[in-house]
Amino acid sequence: MLGISIFNGLVYGSLLVICASGLAMIYGLRRVVNFAHGALYMLGAYIGYTLSIYLNFWFALVLAPLAMLVIGMLLDKAVFRPLQDRDPLSVLLVTFGLLLVFEDLVRAVWGRGNLSIDVPELLSSSVELFGNPTPLYRLAVIGLGVGSMVALWAWLRFSRTGLYVRAASTDPLTTAMMGVNTERVNALVVGIGTALAGLAGVAAGPMLSLAPSMGGDVLVDSFVVVVIGGLGSLGGALVSAILLGQVQSFGTIYLPSLSAVLPFLMMIAILIWRPSGLAGNRV
Numbered sequence: 001m002l003g004i005s006i007f008n009g010l011v012y013g014s015l016l017v018i019c020a021s022g023l024a025m026i027y028g029l030r031r032v033v034n035f036a037h038g039a040l041y042m043l044g045a046y047i048g049y050t051l052s053i054y055l056n057f058w059f060a061l062v063l064a065p066l067a068m069l070v071i072g073m074l075l076d077k078a079v080f081r082p083l084q085d086r087d088p089l090s091v092l093l094v095t096f097g098l099l100l101v102f103e104d105l106v107r108a109v110w111g112r113g114n115l116s117i118d119v120p121e122l123l124s125s126s127v128e129l130f131g132n133p134t135p136l137y138r139l140a141v142i143g144l145g146v147g148s149m150v151a152l153w154a155w156l157r158f159s160r161t162g163l164y165v166r167a168a169s170t171d172p173l174t175t176a177m178m179g180v181n182t183e184r185v186n187a188l189v190v191g192i193g194t195a196l197a198g199l200a201g202v203a204a205g206p207m208l209s210l211a212p213s214m215g216g217d218v219l220v221d222s223f224v225v226v227v228i229g230g231l232g233s234l235g236g237a238l239v240s241a242i243l244l245g246q247v248q249s250f251g252t253i254y255l256p257s258l259s260a261v262l263p264f265l266m267m268i269a270i271l272i273w274r275p276s277g278l279a280g281n282r283v
Contacts, residue, residue: 005250006246009247009249010142010242010245011141012248013241013244014245018144018149018197018200019037019041019222020222020226020240021193021196022194023225024231026193028169028231029190030084033088033095035095035098037197038215038216039098040071040215042210042212043071045201045204046210047060047067047198048061048064049210057117060117061199061202065202068197072190072192072193075190075194076190079094079095103213112212114211116210117202119137123140137206141207148196149238152196161188165188168186224240224244227277230276230277248262
């Protein structure tokens with residue numbers, strides 16, 4: 001039972017780190033707290049559902065995040081850029097309004113009923129793990145989370161654009177004075193952050209039911225991850241997502257009556273110990 005709990009925590013933590021990393025990136029560059037991020041996760045899942053029907057799951061896993069990348073860049077131009085210097089209440093109202101718009105859009109296009117994405121045939125079998133049959137797809141989700149974070153880290157550390165992203169997150173004014181088009185960099189980062197939310201939504205589709213309200217729990221947990229890890233810190237988001245996945249998994253089994261509040265208790269304890277989060281606000 002202990003091994004199964006750890007494994008389930010890793011699966012959920014892997015999904016959470018993909019989604020929360022996008023939220024951390026958007027805040028790190030735009031300084032906008034995006035309350036619509038859960039709705040973007042949900043929209044990516046529904047786009048992936050449609051693509052999986054007309055093409056297959058593997059195309060959906062690639063094309064849905066690309067579609068969300070375009071949507072994210074359009075949102076940056078229309079919403080996030082104007083909100084960058086606005087007061088927090090305006091940001092809350094606008095991004096929460098976006099959440100409602102996306103939920104109504106999904107209800108209009110896909111309906112109110114629950115849907116699901118079929119597990120790809122290649123990953124439909126099980127393997128023996130901790131003496132119990134374990135779906136191969138869940139192992140693949142852990143691999144997807146690890147691969148996504150490695151690719152994101154390599155892009156930020158070794159590419160020229162990644163250098164611009166790190167510079168703009170630290171001092172956007174000086175970066176712009178050095179000739180970097182920071183608005184283009186910001187739009188790209190918002191697009192990538194939105195694509196990561198869509199990727200997490202598609203990956204979650206074969207394990208969870210798709211519903212217009214599915215982004216709510218992920219949004220709350222993503223904010224807990226970003227706050228615990230340190231606003232704008234990808235490394236902190238990675239560590240805190242794995243921790244939160246374990247807390248959720250063990251809480252569901254051993255403390256079911258408190259499982260809903262355990263993430264918040266964890267956040268309070270860590271912020272009392274380290275108010276800036278586990279890694280501060282470094283990208």
